Amino acid sequence: GVGRVSTYDVAGQNQFHKTHGFFFSASNAIFILLLSLVIGGENRNLPKLCEEAKYWLRFLRASIDKRIIPTVIMAASRLDSCPRGGEILQQLAHCLRKVFAGKIIISLDTFALDCRKARQMTGMS
Numbered sequence: 001g002v003g004r005v006s007t008y009d010v011a012g013q014n015q016f017h018k019t020h021g022f023f024f025s026a027s028n029a030i031f032i033l034l035l036s037l038v039i040g041g042e043n044r045n046l047p048k049l050c051e052e053a054k055y056w057l058r059f060l061r062a063s064i065d066k067r068i069i070p071t072v073i074m075a076a077s078r079l080d081s082c083p084r085g086g087e088i089l090q091q092l093a094h095c096l097r098k099v100f101a102g103k104i105i106i107s108l109d110t111f112a113l114d115c116r117k118a119r120q121m122t123g124m125s
Contacts, residue, residue, distance in 0.1 A: 029070065029071075030071045030072075030073060031060060031070055031071065031072045031073070032072070032073045032074075032075050033053060033056055033057070033072050033073070033074055033075065034075045034076070034077060035049055035052055035053060035074070035075070035076050035077075036076070036077050036078050037049075037076045037077065037078040037079060037081065037082035037085040037088070037089075037112075038078040038081040038082055043081070043082045043085075044082075045088075046088055046091055046092060046095075049076075049088065049089075049092050050092060050095055050096070053074070053092060053096055054096070054099065057072065057096065057100055057104055060072070060104070061100075061103055061104060069102075069103065069104065069105055070104055070105065071104075071105040071107060072104055072105065072106050072107065073107045073109060073110070073111070074089055074092060074093045074096070074106065074107070074110045074111075075089075075110065075111040075112070075113065076088075076089045076110070076111075076112050076113065077112075077113045077115055078113070078115055079112040079113055079114045079115070080114045080115055080116045081115075085112050086110070086112040089110045089112055090108075090110055092110075093106055093107070093108055093110050094108070
């Protein structure tokens with residue numbers, strides 16, 4: 001078998017940030033950063049998504065052992081409301097790979113979720 005797999009959905013609200021470190025200790029972990037392509041009915045552009053992603057990636061980097069280089073897979077929800085979301089997510093992954101080179105491994109495999117239907121996901125590479 002593959003081994004044991006644990007998943008954690010950590011809340012993004014500020015009051016929960018102190019608890020995140022409890023989940024970031026595994027040296028063989030793969031992190032999924034899920035961003036929303038739409039907030040308040042408006043599509044988010046690449047610079048806005050990039051700033052949010054950088055915040056969470058810096059938070060992750062600061063929360064784990066400096067000897068560990070974490071792997072992160074980018075995912076985005078609300079593809080149904082943002083037709084170019086998959087393309088934007090790919091651009092975001094490429095941009096973040098440059099910013100975090102040598103500190104975080106950003107996978108170029110990304111996943112955009114269509115929230116209208118259960119189990120509807122588009123994998124892009």
